[in-house]
Amino acid sequence: MAAATVVSAGALAAAALPASASAGHGKGHTPGHASGRYQDVQLLSFNDLHGNLEPPSGSSGRVTETQPDGTTKTVDAGGVEYLATHLREARKGNRYSITAAGGDMVGASPLLSGLFHDEPTIEALNKLDLDVTSVGNHEFDEGAAELARLQNGGCHPTEGCYTDKRFEGADFPYLAANVLDEKTGKPILKPYWVWKKNGVKVGFIGVTLEGTPGIVSADGVKGLTFKDEVETINKYAKVLQKQGVKSIVALVHEGGYPASSSYNYDCDAPGAGDGISGPIVDIARNVTPQVDALVTGHTHNAYVCTIPDPAGNPRMVTSAASFGRLYTDTTLTYDRRTGDIARTAVKSANHVVTRDVAKAPDMTALIGKWNTLAAPIGNRPIGYISGDIGNSGTESPLGDLIADAQLAHGRELDPETDLALMNPGGIRASLTYAASGSEGDGVVTYAEGFTVQPFANTVNLQNLTGAQVIQVLKEQVSGVNQAAPKILQVSAGLTYTLDLTKSGADRVVTDSIRLNGAPIDPSATYRVASNSFLAGGGDGFTTLGQGTDDLVGADDLTALERYLTANSSAASPIAPPAANRITIVR
Template sequence: MRRTRGVMAVVACLLLLTLAPIATAKPGNGVDRAPQVDLQILAFNDFHGQLGPYYPNVGGAAYLATYLRDLEATTRNTVIVSGGDLIGASPLTSALFHDEPTIEAANLMGVDVAVVGNHEFDEGWEELLRMQSGGCHPVDGCLDGDGFDGADFPFLAANVVREDTGRTLFPPYKVMTFNGVRVAFIGVVLEGTPSIVTASATEGLEFLDEADTINAWVQYLKKRRIETFVAIVHQGGSSSCTGAIADIVDQTNDEVDLFITGHTHNTYVCDIDGRTVTGTRNGGRVFTEIHLTLNKVTKEVVSVTAVNHDVWTADVTPAADVTALVAEYEALAAPLANQVIGSVTADITTTANAAGESALGDVIADAQLAATSAVVAFMNPGGIRTHILYGEISGSELPGEVTYGEAFKVQPFANYLTTMTLTGAQIDALLEQQFVAGRMLQVSDGFTYTWSSSAPVGSKVDPASIMIGGVPIDLGADYRVTMNSFLADGGDGFTVFTQGTDRITGIVDVDALADYLGASSPVAPGPQDRITMAP
């Protein structure tokens, strides 16, 4: 097990300030004299405010609710868990109302506990506190006219500490009792959250190491005679569980038998060092059915089984109460969401070529260039959430027509465009940062360069290949460049942007895309020839 001295010191202070409640099981759990207890956990992650079906035949809050309720009815001891990113990066129906509809839908679905994900911080941590406690938005008020009560379930954030109070932003754990066996759910978000959200959103917070934090709270809770631990970790891995989550599991106390994960939008049920690790795709398309057999005498886990289920809309009847809730908000959002803003000739996707360039990345960069007086625009691929599909119909529009709601699904973060001055040398350094961050910036028309797949990091890009309008850049000259406000603050590790001067703030990024589609339709997918990969 890893050394946890630093985190233990923090936890020791937190124990004096923040004690999470120890709860009993949900109503209906009676006395059971059997030597073993069956606990069912139903988990989903990265819902991202997807109230309607993700595709016509899969997903949707009302359908997911039915699946969860049907399984909940089969097992007396059931806990419903969100693995983070319940809100944030949401479609317009939820985002227009600051994700209040998704919290209300989660209440109806019976969510018992949720870990915060990085996208829970998209509107800032003070707004996230409102998601928990309720109340009208401080600027927009209560847009649906009937108030907002907040989440009925607790958010967990064991490794997120407020610098002003020294307390965790939310409780670190929740303990529930099932027929005499107490189970602790400990929630952590990826330590790197501040680097992938807008800087102001996490200002005043400290994010601690995930494994060290879990280990510290396990030690504390074991002294309270709790022997069963479930870690809810908003961090993930590949479909075979390689990546960041494998490292976290490897470094976490062996007392943790189950890891419910998220963030990477991959579906898996894996065994890592004898521990079960689960995760699902995003948007409410998949959930995990988990069964833990608990020994009533030792209070420990005897066995764990888990299976992922697709949320097929054809197989169940949508829950009436959730359907009504979604319909209410869809009606309120419809005038804006259904507005046709342009058209495309074919699918324009986020699929990148070998050099790292995508057709939709090109279009968005071009839209941002058109909205400003810059000579080049840069777009982070993580801010492009889905494709623009020729055949997608969300309202009464014709095939190929694009609505504002569809554009909002592509760019849901409402980042403002920022234009600044960088030198040619800084642009060169910026391009090199792509290979440290592992994210290829999308670039606007007229900006071209070549990078080498075999060159070492730090020397991937040939400066002589960087051109604007076919003219090599001058490393000593100044250039006006545009990006969104997330990148401008150094997001995704692109710290060169923080060195820019003479900053000007422009319009919201999705509005730039809408304006571009309106002025340039029909838009066709381009040749993706701006970035070239060499051996």
């Protein structure tokens, strides 16, 4: 394991490489490549694609780039037709090239993929020549059985085959080292995989965040146990070492927060300080030095940083944002004599998936095939809006609209329904006024609604005491949500003050909480509507999981469609809500 003998980035590079090699400067060190002992291995990686086959729209389809003079600009990015072209171009001249991913390839997908349970995305990844990926939390949105179908193939158990051909499944292995079957205690999919070529061997260990059960519906993780990421990686690193595989990459669906939003921010620049924070830092600092690099994800941020391993040696940790907007190109210099990576020679950089290159014809054909099947459903109008209804801010106009839609659906099921709560993470896009495709300005299509709410959660009713309602609001900013608050979107009639100058649960001002102008009575019973994810205690809202007298309604997208249909028309579109139900004190 070369990393254990690293003394400094420059010194060992000069000492370890043959005379014909040179240590470059930049992100990591660029080795020369002798024909004998050292072999450059290209590692291309990306993460959090979320089924975005077509170019993402709005801010989801742009990246920020820092210019040489320190200013920034945004660049349009993403789309699998362009991603394929960029990856294929990057591989040219690299005889030893591996393509890996950091999870969330599917789930929360736009209609083009999500309508067909992400079969189109798996087909696209096969064509991209993806070699291996870890699972992410969204791979469990539809449960372990559906994940197994994506891996192994077969038509959908209830909807059957979407085309005249049987779905073949993924050509690449999904790795789930820390996801165990509760009954057997064994990983539900392969824990690791080894890439081999001409005597060069690189092992991959794949894990998702241990906290996956808290951010996935209870049904999605039923019968599964999620183990600690570090312990699991270290366990299988030992297994690989015993098999003679000394070059190891961890694919970790957990991430960090760089100090800059620019994809080309230099975490390791002088004066940058720590450069990156978040869960991945502790993971990287504790994963065994036997692991040579970490490909990460989950936070949808872009970074290429070195974080010291437990031996104090620098180790590359990367993430390529999300939605196929970036890919990471890492050079691992393999030492044929030791079978390990000469870590002082590792270099890495993120690259933009620009849209100024030719589209990959096979991806264009794939998108066209699935769009033909989706169009009759996706183009159907479901409502009308008078302007953009955004999904940003502590309280968003779209969040209020969705909460109102769920309150209305709740009252269809039970007229005594009092209020509705919506988790911000369940809202995946904004509703835009401008025309797209065959629709007119202000028209909301089923495809747009699906993009906003792709999870197929049901709208559930349950009884909570007033004290429990107050506790739910406090859980937004306390417990597991204290460091990164999750502010629920609330239906009309529910108001309160959020004082951000305070800390923890005190940020919710209890005596400000009102329902239709009246204080919440701690001893009274309230009928609350929320999606099934929240009703199961998801996102750290454990009190919501304690409700009684449950009643299950239609799925959340149906509730939104019914609300838009009932409350809007071409002549009288819905205006964006004012987003003034939560008073913010800063």
